[in-house]
Amino acid sequence: MDKTNIQESKSVTAMNNQLLTECKAHLFWSRKQRRKWFFTLLYGTCLVYATRTSVPLLIPAISKEKHWTKTDSGTILSSFFWGYTLTQVASGFISDRIGGQKVIFFAAVGWSLTTLFMPEIINTFSNNEVSVKFIAAVRMLNGAFQGMHFPSMISLTSQRLHEPDRASFFSLLTSGSALGTLLTGSLGSYLLETYNWTKVFQVLGGLGLMWTAVLSYYSLSLMKNAASNKSSNVTPLPWLQLLSKPPFWSCVLGHACQNNCFFVLLSWMPTYFHDTFPEVKGWVVNMVPWLSLLPCTFLAKMVSENLVKSGYSVTVTRKIVETICLVTQSINLLILASVTNYQAAILCLTLIIGSTGFHNNAIAVNPSDLAPKHSGSVFGLMNTVGAIPGFLGVYVAGHLLEITHNWSIVFVITSIVNVLGCIVYLLFGSGNAII
Template sequence: MSVSSEDKKLRLDKDDSTPGKYWGRDEKRLWGASLFISCASLYTTRSVMPMSIVSVAKDVHWDKVQKGTVLSAFFWGYCMTQVLGGYLSDRIGGDIVLIVSATGWALITFWTPFIIKLSSDQHTAMVLVVISRVLLGCFQGVHFPSVTSIVCRKVNDQERSLIYSFITSGSQLGILICGSVGSILLERFGWSSVFYVSGCAGICWVFFLKYYLVAQQRKKQIVLSMKDNIVAGEKSHTDSGAVPWLLFFRKPPFWAIIVAHFCHTNAFFILFSWLPTYFHDNFPDAKGWVFNVVPWIVTIPSAILGGHLADLLIRKGYSVTFTRKFLETLSQVPLAICLLLIGQNLHSYTNSVILMTIAVSASSLHKAGVMVNSTDISPRHPGSVMGVMNMAGAIPGFIGVYIAGYILETTKSWAAVFNQTAVVTTIGWLTFMIFGSGKKIV
């Protein structure tokens, strides 16, 4: 397939870059590994409270309403800082934003046991915990917009899908770490230990990022600036200009990625939140480590393979538009089909595990489809666009999961939950297929 004129122009624009703009081979490996670990640490700390909530509630006498309040408070904060995080990342550099935000969410995680026990008055204690959860969401809300901004600035378009998919697949590793190591800590040392260990791990990553990677990169940029009389690399941040939101709001491809991402995260959060309950209700004798670990293990190689496939298609001359829609089809169509089939396989444990594994692994291809598409349509403002996408994508964290619970409570039907999720997923896929594009808006 021939390359479109828009794609050729986009590549020429990117090739005409200042010296040192893109990472070299060693930098890609080092930064890629570090940001992969950052996503893993992010999701480890994000998963600590959901995993420990039963033990915490037992100790401090929380009822189900209070547990739900604590868990949902995170997503209110998570929605608030997405756009701001992307804007700041595009203006001053995503690496700086990551350092500040990671310091915040790591310290909050570490201090959570103290916050929970700070007051003997239950109402006051609950208020403090909710505030800390909202702040945790605020700090974590800037993470993915920052990562998106960094990758767009430092990786050329023919390698970006693989790097981005690899980095963001660290989130699945974080879920696995929390589910395995966290469970051992919880059982042997109590719920406080899980918060302490995950918080300390986040702080260690911050020190590595701040004192090694970022310091090294800034020194290199200063040398390039003195040598070439330009502000290499930093110019793309400081001269990005105001975000043309009115222009974006008039463009169907912009709305397409927002709708598609919203529909995808709806399915992701429902699987993430309700998968253990589904297996507990239908297969009470099943081993938890199987259905809590197996589906998420497969997602990491699946995401990396999807990124590699996307880059391969672009290098072979397929348009960016075709590539993103093809990967999104590979992601959302199998996901919707598996969701429909899961509701009909309530008596087969093996089939349910296989279908869940396929569904979760297929959903990871979304990283090389819609998620990285923000860098295609707006290479000058990738973090800001990703911020809007992820703000919309965070809404199902408290709305979609609640609706799924309401459907389950009123109908007592898992098929109804998965069927409505499949419908929403299909709507997102069709929207992107009709209106999505890989052409640059601005």
């Protein structure tokens, strides 16, 4: 009798294990699904950045028409990042529990609509002081919607991909930022020169709404697995344990320092060329530097994979790749502070923007290393702090320019911040799971 019970117990256990294995396998994307979702999310990331960079592209033309000062422009440019910080943690936390595709869809509707109606928002008030505040408030709302995209996307990919594939898959998706900026630089510059600045907002906002329809269609297949997906993510995130770990804070600080460089250039680069080298065509400024980001992302992916295959640990690999990014950017920022011709300026900016591809294969994917089961929440927290330079650094840059009319000061300070982030990450960074 006992032997029979033991045998039945073993049989039940084996069946449960088999069902659990099949359930987990069903959660992961097949090769076909993986390819479909990669291009869908890449296109979405492209549009996120296209709509985000539309204001930096158009701010010289709009500020001239509306008679805005550099401080006014800085307020509007930086306001986006105030909203961007508000939704990072919450969207990652929610995505880890209900599925990232739902949060991405909700966010996409929001940032698409606020982009589409931006011309009406800009022209609502004739009084400059009131108008700037109102535009800044809407830009902050736009930033809040866009702040949901990356935490939700890393959560979705962590839930649907096997662990060895997550970092490289997500890093390639981040290259959509380069494609989006190129889209703004090419299509946006064409629309601006051929029509006017209002057309740029309308076209990009319309493309965003079209993407939401595609995303909604592809999300239906994932909704069938919502219950099983939720059950696989019930483990609560140990916040206190996470916040007590130096590797996490080194990741956060390194991300914030690199973001300071990226966001300052993202927001002010068109204005820099407009002020310093007005003879340069807009499409050259808004396209050429960003052409380097996509190939550099693939190059950094290859470097990371080869380092790991050569026997280097994930920790050492992440540090090497991140150091390449931050050191390259720091050196070229110092050179940029003293250049006197636009060819040299474009070359420096091309190297700086391209180096971001190495960051996308190091610190940007580090949350998946540090907290594999909570990557959405951890990335959201990291990106919240990382977005502070977005509103602080961009605003301070505008204020310094208003006072000094000197771009060199902005570039030197940005270089110093990068060096600080590099030192901290080299000392305390890690590629091992800490929670």
